[in-house]
Amino acid sequence: MSMPEAAAPSASADRSALLESLRWKKFPVLDDGFVALVDCMGEDGSVVQAARVSYGEGTRKVSDDRQLIRYLMRHAHTTPLEMAELKFVVRVPMDCWRQWIRHRTASINEYSTRYSLAIDSMQSTHDDEWRAQAANNRQGSGDFLPKSAGHKLTQSEMELQSFARRVYEERLEAGIAREQARKDLPLATYTEAYWKIDLHNLLHFLALRMDVHAQLEIRRYAETIGQQIVQPLFPLVWEAFLDYRVDAMRLTKLDKGVIQRLVAQSGQKGLPASQEHFLEAQDPSWKPLERSRERDECLQKLTTLGLVK
Numbered sequence: 001m002s003m004p005e006a007a008a009p010s011a012s013a014d015r016s017a018l019l020e021s022l023r024w025k026k027f028p029v030l031d032d033g034f035v036a037l038v039d040c041m042g043e044d045g046s047v048v049q050a051a052r053v054s055y056g057e058g059t060r061k062v063s064d065d066r067q068l069i070r071y072l073m074r075h076a077h078t079t080p081l082e083m084a085e086l087k088f089v090v091r092v093p094m095d096c097w098r099q100w101i102r103h104r105t106a107s108i109n110e111y112s113t114r115y116s117l118a119i120d121s122m123q124s125t126h127d128d129e130w131r132a133q134a135a136n137n138r139q140g141s142g143d144f145l146p147k148s149a150g151h152k153l154t155q156s157e158m159e160l161q162s163f164a165r166r167v168y169e170e171r172l173e174a175g176i177a178r179e180q181a182r183k184d185l186p187l188a189t190y191t192e193a194y195w196k197i198d199l200h201n202l203l204h205f206l207a208l209r210m211d212v213h214a215q216l217e218i219r220r221y222a223e224t225i226g227q228q229i230v231q232p233l234f235p236l237v238w239e240a241f242l243d244y245r246v247d248a249m250r251l252t253k254l255d256k257g258v259i260q261r262l263v264a265q266s267g268q269k270g271l272p273a274s275q276e277h278f279l280e281a282q283d284p285s286w287k288p289l290e291r292s293r294e295r296d297e298c299l300q301k302l303t304t305l306g307l308v309k
């Protein structure tokens with residue numbers, strides 16, 4: 001195995017300057033949250049360097065770094081991406097943090113409210129930020145409520161949060177242990193943590209949490225990490241990640257069947273197909289008279305592709 005070439009001095013200086021400009025910079029998220037990069041090991045080149053160990057020198061002539069990274073991303077050859085690591089410090093409301101820590105492949109150290117006073121900050125919702133329950137997705141949000149309707153909700157949120165904080169502080173003044181006094185603090189209370197993760201698992205987190213199905217609050221964190229930190233530090237990986245993961249579309253066997261039937265009929269019925277023709281071509285397992293989430297998802301994909309109008 002030959003040793004990798006050292007980076008040219010100016011490229012290495014540019015990289016160090018970029019890293020230093022990002023380290024400890026607090027990118028605000030929500031009303032009082034943030035993400036900041038503490039440290040980063042690796043760059044696009046580290047991914048390439050690791051991949052070349054498995055592909056050997058021969059590959060070097062035919063594939064430049066960009067092509068190699070794109071190949072890795074397309075074919076889920078993921079371990080080279082584990083060679084880079086990022087460490088963040090984040091400030092996140094506890095309900096959002098509860099979703100965040102479901103990602104088990106990170107190392108975490110969180111602020112202790114047994115040891116220290118709970119952070120005196122709770123995520124607040126402006127008049128125009130209240131979202132209605134989604135009509136077609138039990139987990140999601142729909143439209144924003146009018147500001148006039150949100151005003152009352154924001155007022156009661158403020159009252160609840162200041163009452164909860166007061167009760168917490170009264171308990172502490174009465175000598176109650178911090179570990180017990182905290183029990184009625186709202187989930188909106190901010191927590192802080194160090195969060196270290198390799199690039200492969202970070203991209204997995206970002207793909208899930210930047211997605212429209214993720215809750216808006218955690219989406220804001222994921223977008224900030226992705227766009228403000230990962231993109232500048234790993235531009236080639238980021239580009240491939242968007243092309244082959246975030247902005248890609250997965251077609252199921254059933255979706256392919258629908259497309260094949262629509263294309264087969266296109267001579268008589270034309271494309272883009274009408275909704276009626278889409279229903280004629282749907283998978284037989286989707287019961288025509290019953291609601292099918294899978295059919296809805298297929299229709300959405302085909303509409304995006306311009307195959308159904």
Ligand SMILES: Cc1cc2nc3c(=O)[nH]c(=O)nc-3n(C[C@H](O)[C@H](O)[C@H](O)COP(=O)(O)OP(=O)(O)OC[C@H]3O[C@@H](n4cnc5c(N)ncnc54)[C@H](O)[C@@H]3O)c2cc1C
Nearest residue numbers: 099102103104105106139201204205208209211213214215
């Ligand atoms: C939109 C959305 C809605 C969700 N809704 C719910 C919900 O209603 N209820 C709920 O409880 N959760 C919910 N989750 C959480 C979800 O089920 C996952 O727990 C979370 O997204 C972490 O994903 P992960 O396990 O792939 O990630 P990580 O924990 O980061 O793991 C990465 C990968 O490592 C592997 N891995 C890690 N640990 C193990 C293990 N112990 N065994 C085997 N393989 C492992 C898996 O391949 C995994 O994909 C939701 C997530 C999203 C994005």
